Amino acid sequence: MALLEVSNLTINLQTHRGRAQAVRDVSFTLERGATLGLIGESGCGKSLTALALMGLLPEHAQVDGSIQLDGQELLGLSERQLCALRGNRMAMVFQEPMSALNPVHSIGRQVAEPLRLHLGMSRAQARARATELLERVGIAQAAQRLDEYPHQFSGGQRQRIMIAMALACGPDLLVADEPTTALDVTVQQRILDLLQELVAEHSMALVLISHDLGVIAQNAEQLLVMYGGTVVESGMTEAVFARRAHPYTRGLFAARPQLHAAEGTVRLPTIAGAVPELVDLPAGCPFAGRCAHTQDECYVERPQPRTLHQPSMAAPASLASWRQPHVARCLYEQVLTAGART
Amino acid sequence: MNEPAETSEAGTSSAILLRVSGLKRAYSRPRTSLWRKPEPLQALRGVSFELQGGQSLGVVGESGSGKSTLARLVMALDRPSEGRVELLGRNLHLLSEQELRAARRDFQMVFQDPYGSLDPRMTVEAIVSEPLGTTHEKLSRPARRQQVLSVLDQVGLRAQDADKYPHEFSGGQRQRIAIARALITRPRLIVADEPVSALDVSVQAQVLNLMQDLQRELGLSYLFISHDLAVVQHVCDQVIVLHQGEVVERGTPRKLFSAPEHPYTQALVKAAPRVI
Numbered sequence: 001m002a003l004l005e006v007s008n009l010t011i012n013l014q015t016h017r018g019r020a021q022a023v024r025d026v027s028f029t030l031e032r033g034a035t036l037g038l039i040g041e042s043g044c045g046k047s048l049t050a051l052a053l054m055g056l057l058p059e060h061a062q063v064d065g066s067i068q069l070d071g072q073e074l075l076g077l078s079e080r081q082l083c084a085l086r087g088n089r090m091a092m093v094f095q096e097p098m099s100a101l102n103p104v105h106s107i108g109r110q111v112a113e114p115l116r117l118h119l120g121m122s123r124a125q126a127r128a129r130a131t132e133l134l135e136r137v138g139i140a141q142a143a144q145r146l147d148e149y150p151h152q153f154s155g156g157q158r159q160r161i162m163i164a165m166a167l168a169c170g171p172d173l174l175v176a177d178e179p180t181t182a183l184d185v186t187v188q189q190r191i192l193d194l195l196q197e198l199v200a201e202h203s204m205a206l207v208l209i210s211h212d213l214g215v216i217a218q219n220a221e222q223l224l225v226m227y228g229g230t231v232v233e234s235g236m237t238e239a240v241f242a243r244r245a246h247p248y249t250r251g252l253f254a255a256r257p258q259l260h261a262a263e264g265t266v267r268l269p270t271i272a273g274a275v276p277e278l279v280d281l282p283a284g285c286p287f288a289g290r291c292a293h294t295q296d297e298c299y300v301e302r303p304q305p306r307t308l309h310q311p312s313m314a315a316p317a318s319l320a321s322w323r324q325p326h327v328a329r330c331l332y333e334q335v336l337t338a339g340a341r342t
Numbered sequence: 343m344n345e346p347a348e349t350s351e352a353g354t355s356s357a358i359l360l361r362v363s364g365l366k367r368a369y370s371r372p373r374t375s376l377w378r379k380p381e382p383l384q385a386l387r388g389v390s391f392e393l394q395g396g397q398s399l400g401v402v403g404e405s406g407s408g409k410s411t412l413a414r415l416v417m418a419l420d421r422p423s424e425g426r427v428e429l430l431g432r433n434l435h436l437l438s439e440q441e442l443r444a445a446r447r448d449f450q451m452v453f454q455d456p457y458g459s460l461d462p463r464m465t466v467e468a469i470v471s472e473p474l475g476t477t478h479e480k481l482s483r484p485a486r487r488q489q490v491l492s493v494l495d496q497v498g499l500r501a502q503d504a505d506k507y508p509h510e511f512s513g514g515q516r517q518r519i520a521i522a523r524a525l526i527t528r529p530r531l532i533v534a535d536e537p538v539s540a541l542d543v544s545v546q547a548q549v550l551n552l553m554q555d556l557q558r559e560l561g562l563s564y565l566f567i568s569h570d571l572a573v574v575q576h577v578c579d580q581v582i583v584l585h586q587g588e589v590v591e592r593g594t595p596r597k598l599f600s601a602p603e604h605p606y607t608q609a610l611v612k613a614a615p616r617v618i
Contacts (some may be wrong), residue, residue: 214615
């Protein structure tokens with residue numbers, strides 16, 4: 001059984017313009033030691049999905065479906081029960097480390113907090129463990145810096161401190177929402193490498209959210225491409241990137257300027273229009289209208305997930321995540337793929 | 343002083359538009375001890391480059407490398423400790439306040455954050471026409487409106503958008519408004535500080551294409567600041583790599599990113615995330 005099983009997750013939000021279906025029917029499974037990439041543009045529902053995993057959705061949100069962590073259903077748990085899990089069995093790293101850290105507490109105290117709370121450590125024990133954790137994530141001279149405050153650290157160091165806090169109790173599931181978006185590229189790579197090491201070391205499951213195709217390509221074995229609250233394509237990263245079955249996935253790839261691109265590429269192919277607001281999504285395929293191949297049916301009929309490739313069952317059972325099928329939701333995927341091949 | 347050489351129209355000009363030489367800027371830092379002199383922070387340590395009319399120069403480097411200080415100095419929003427910024431042959435930091443105000447029509451800026459850089463209480467028309475108020479002789483209201491409508495058209499917005507407010511637009515459209523505001527004075531140089539890094543990938547491509555189209559049509563030059571090497575390679579003819587306030591490497595993006603020589607450039611290229 002997979003560590004994390006999400007099935008038919010649907011989130012409705014009440015907005016001033018009416019009810020918006022922000023996440024529609026999202027399902028996936030994730031094993032220990034594996035990384036799932038969630039990719040999409042602003043408003044596609046990736047952050048809401050992450051918050052739903054952590055039980056941190058706004059109160060007015062209506063949630064349906066199921067989220068099971070190690071067999072335990074998370075939806076419907078009381079706040080008290082969730083508090084016992086958060087920071088303990090599951091933890092989250094946010095995008096902006098400056099606003100996620102408390103500026104008036106020393107970093108030693110912040111890293112020690114989950115240890116005292118969940119593991120019942122004494123002050124001295126927690127302090128010693130916090131030092132180890134900070135050293136592990138690469139804060140030099142951690143013992144001397146325990147009593148310093150967040151503003152005395154650089155952006156990359158703050159993100160390392162966030163990661164140390166998230167790791168404190170050895171969680172099974174780590175959710176990282178754009179963990180490196182606010183950082184420089186060289187720092188970004190070091191943070192992502194650190195996360196990969198820690199995932200392997202603790203056999204955690206990592207949900208990595210990013211809008212950057214490159215970050216996902218290099219760090220996640222399996223991924224979900226989200227658009228308008230829907231998973232439009234999913235599967236093993238290599239398979240999805242090689243085939244790019246959904247027109248949105250293809251558009252995302254094309255629109256991104258490539259380093260070392262062939263000479264003479266003057267204009268970037270664009271996706272027409274802008275990401276629609278959730279309230280304005282068409283009833284059928286969320287990408288209808290912006291897609292160059294839109295047909296009348298696209299506006300009406302919601303495409304069902306179709307399996308394009310089912311990897312062989314020959315892979316060892318312990319690596320169940322290596323057998324994620326490649327799935328796309330597009331009415332005309334077959335026609336388009338055939339067209340692209342000729 | 344020589345009159346600035348009047349260069350020919352749109353794009354054909356290959357004369358030097360912007361010349362930056364030996365630019366230094368030090369900021370004072372708070373004292374760390376009562377008995378010690380405060381150490382100044384050397385944000386720029388002697389930066390020199392030239393930018394030709396109709397060309398784009400990319401500036402890459404990490405936060406703290408001096409990119410934004412450079413932009414502020416080129417925009418004459420700040421004074422250098424040493425060195426000069428010459429635009430069309432005039433040293434911007436020697437101009438009187440009045441001359442500088444008139445000179446500002448030649449160089450405009452586009453900022454990173456399309457949400458923070460537009461006043462939410464002003465209509466698009468007021469936002470876009472604002473630079474005219476300081477740099478141009480008095481224009482009648484219909485003439486102003488006419489100019490606003492023509493730049494909005496250039497950046498792909500509609501005439502009726504002139505009466506709307508910023509919150510009615512998406513991030514990409516707001517960045518178009520910011521570009522329209524920069525264009526209205528018919529500038530020769532646009533300093534763009536991370537103009538697409540706050541935008542979604544699909545919208546980023548639209549804005550980059552627009553910037554290139556405008557460059558071709560109007561012969562604009564861009565000083566393009568970005569941390570995204572792929573974007574810089576796509577847009578720029580030349581690149582300088584800033585590291586701790588110094589230019590550590592320069593050249594065409596293709597050469598620089600395929601065979602970087604300086605260890606810092608090598609680290610940047612290696613760290614750039616790429617798809618497969």
